[in-house]
Amino acid sequence: MNIIKARNLACPIDGERLEYREKQLVCENGHVFDIARHGYVNLLPVQHKRSKHPGDSKAMVSARAHFLNSGSYEPVANKLAQIVFSQIADNKETCFMDAGCGEGYYFDYVLNDLEGKKVCHDLSFIGLDISKAAIAEAAKRNKQITWVVGTNRQPPVESASVDVVLCVFGFQSFEGFHKILKAGGRLILVEPGPDHLKELREIIYTEVKKTDPPDLSYLEEMGYSMLDRQPLQFKTGVINNEQINNLLIMTPHFYRASKQGREAAGNVQELDVTVDVVFRTLEKK
Numbered sequence: 468m469n470i471i472k473a474r475n476l477a478c479p480i481d482g483e484r485l486e487y488r489e490k491q492l493v494c495e496n497g498h499v500f501d502i503a504r505h506g507y508v509n510l511l512p513v514q515h516k517r518s519k520h521p522g523d524s525k526a527m528v529s530a531r532a533h534f535l536n537s538g539s540y541e542p543v544a545n546k547l548a549q550i551v552f553s554q555i556a557d558n559k560e561t562c563f564m565d566a567g568c569g570e571g572y573y574f575d576y577v578l579n580d581l582e583g584k585k586v587c588h589d590l591s592f593i594g595l596d597i598s599k600a601a602i603a604e605a606a607k608r609n610k611q612i613t614w615v616v617g618t619n620r621q622p623p624v625e626s627a628s629v630d631v632v633l634c635v636f637g638f639q640s641f642e643g644f645h646k647i648l649k650a651g652g653r654l655i656l657v658e659p660g661p662d663h664l665k666e667l668r669e670i671i672y673t674e675v676k677k678t679d680p681p682d683l684s685y686l687e688e689m690g691y692s693m694l695d696r697q698p699l700q701f702k703t704g705v706i707n708n709e710q711i712n713n714l715l716i717m718t719p720h721f722y723r724a725s726k727q728g729r730e731a732a733g734n735v736q737e738l739d740v741t742v743d744v745v746f747r748t749l750e751k752k
């Protein structure tokens with residue numbers, strides 16, 4: 468398999484194709500974006516920002532990197548890689564995008580898995596996240612991926628140029644994804660199932676709800692059809708106090724929980740946690 472640089476990045480200001488010129492990306496109207504020392508590019512103009520430092524903070528990125536690198540979520544990455552592989556059409560250049568890729572654990576895993584499978588055509592990988600801290604970390608993890616700071620709402624990618632979009636526990640923008648997917652392209656969502664992290668939630672909340680991933684039948688009207696749904700459930704095995712805290716910090720529960728809830732989790736020394744995840748694959752019609 469031949470991994471190539473993404474050639475379908477688009478200027479976030481006027482939507483024109485971006486061309487590589489030495490250490491910059493440039494559009495035909497003269498908008499210029501520097502490629503950072505670690506190889507990523509910031510395509511998030513101030514007018515697309517809703518805060519000074521949008522997305523996950525350095526502390527969240529670091530907690531997630533520590534937790535994921537321990538391998539506790541490896542079955543999620545493994546199943547994702549299998550699903551991605553099953554969606555690749557043969558003998559055709561394929562562009563993948565991980566939308567809200569965080570610090571790149573899953574995309575790196577998918578790329579390495581595909582390398583082992585001897586896919587024999589050109590593949591490009593765009594890792595997109597609104598958090599500069601996340602992309603800076605991701606860029607250290609894998610140099611073959613084109614890492615971009617940008618938003619899923621208006622991905623800085625040419626229309627109808629992406630074959631497979633992944634969104635793993637990420638911010639979902641079905642309009643943004645629809646615009647950049649090719650007709651027949653796939654959107655793979657990874658979302659929490661009803662029992663996800665139930666042992667942790669039982670510690671931080673007084674009442675624990677079981678919630679299914681949202682009904683997406685309304686997306687038919689937008690031009691998507693649901694192709695596949697696969698659940699995955701497993702236990703992490705006993706994790707220690709440090710990993711319990713990392714897990715809490717990397718999830719939205721850190722902000723949703725009360726101070727007492729966070730403190731209670733901080734005092735737990737060991738926990739065996741249920742991971743309950745749903746993989747859904749949609750097609751752009």
Ligand SMILES: C[S@@+](CC[C@H](N)C(=O)[O-])C[C@H]1O[C@@H](n2cnc3c(N)ncnc32)[C@H](O)[C@@H]1O
Pocket residue numbers: 521522523531566567568569570571572573595596597598601617618619620634635636637638717718
């Ligand atoms: C829960 S984390 C998941 C990260 C990664 N997919 C993972 O599972 O390890 C959500 C990610 O979405 C990013 N994010 C939030 N809003 C976004 C947006 N509008 N566009 C792109 N990324 C966004 C955050 O910065 C964060 O890295």
